[in-house]
Amino acid sequence: MSARQRAALVLAVVLVAALAACDMQQSSPTATPRPTASGPILAASPTVDPLLPSGDGNMGESVGASNPTLAGIPAEGQLLEDPPTFTPQPTSAFLPLMISASDGLVLQATFYNSPARPAPVVIMLHQVGGSRADWEPLAQRLQAAGYAVLTVDLRGYGATGGQVEWSLAQSDVAAAVSLVQDMGDVDTSHLVMVGASIGANLALNACADTSGCVGAIMLSPGLDYRGITTSDAMVRLGVRPTLIVASEGDNNNPADSLTLDGMAQGDHQLVVLSDAGHGTAMFAADPSLLDQIVQWIGARVPVP
Template identity: 35%
Template sequence: MEVPAADGLILRGTLYAPHGDAPAVMLIHQLYTTQSSWAFLVEPLTEAGFNVLTIDLRGYGRTRGRINWQAALTDVQTWARWLDDQPGIQSVSMLGSSMGSVLAVEGCYLYDPCPRAVALSPAMNYYSVSIEDALAGDLPVMIAYADRDRYPARDMDEIVEIAGDDLTLFTYSGRTHGIDLFALDETLGASVVSFLKGEAVAQPAESVETGG
């Protein structure tokens, strides 16, 4: 898929849409990776009834251009509008990892129809993209992080305080970061699906829910 950005850059992604009328999830990759890093999650999401969009952020993969995180935040909203306009798309939620996690949370907040966001290893602010306003709103957010992962661990108390009851939090022991959390907890994918569906989220024995 090719979509023009606000500044004319051609954004590139892949839409997996096996369903007719269905909700959609946009997957936003972390630093030094591309949309292909989400290959393991596409099938579980489509089998759960979602259409899925994976994207290459500017400066990565087939999108090219220079890395610009404020522009990338605008790109996420551009993709969301495009996806929402596709036939049969009922809603657009967002899931991101590391740098992609703050783009997902803030992007979902700024794209008002977005019903919920999932963030793997977020900080309050990565590269001047802050999630504070999003957390202070009423956006349902699921966060998974490791308690010795430097930046998420540093900011998590503040994140929990600001987000309050809108937050579903998975805390793991160690330093595992981003999409590697799925390898740490084989049930995390199912928990993400439940959250995106608005269902109760089961907490595995290894993680503890705090705040929310």
């Protein structure tokens, strides 16, 4: 390369370097003077993220989203929710009951509720070999008429179990009467005792010894059944009304029933059927007897 060519190359390099230096100076920003504040400096307000609360209390739903939980919040003065509607429960037509006897034996019984409050009470006692189920037709009729009814399985019979001990039977009946007297929704001042055969003897004695008993009904009673007598009970009963039902040709009846009816001091009625059997068996022989008993009680112990 000649001296002239080398000098031209050096000049070209110098020119390129000078142009690059000019470009760098033009691209550097020029500082802008900051104005001096003439008033108080206010702190910046915090930025609020405009999100709706979700149903579980967290932030995360977008603006404008529908929130049924928030929509359900009541206005001021409105109940949080509608008051519940209470549907009254129907009262059971009958209830199983247990009665504690003096020796610890548990007597099984059935209590038939009455729509009347308080209602007169009728207690029914079955005959030898029977149970409280024998009284069901009469109990249902009396319940429909507005009376409360208690039927009892005496010891050794029905669901009560145990051994038959008639010496304890009167205290067992007294326990049943005491249970009824402790009930709060019955009229214990208007109690009627009903019994069949030996149950009739027990019913008469219980009524005679209970101040709230206002009448006794006896089906096929006897002057003495297994040591439970009735002549003395008729005296103690005083002027309280009695209804006696017996059948011809029934061993000691109608003779014993005629004797007891003759001892009555107050309102008394004697019904003698023809060959109708003994005790509650007379219901099958003469079904009208059921309504006769209901009418007799209704005339003397009306439902309020």
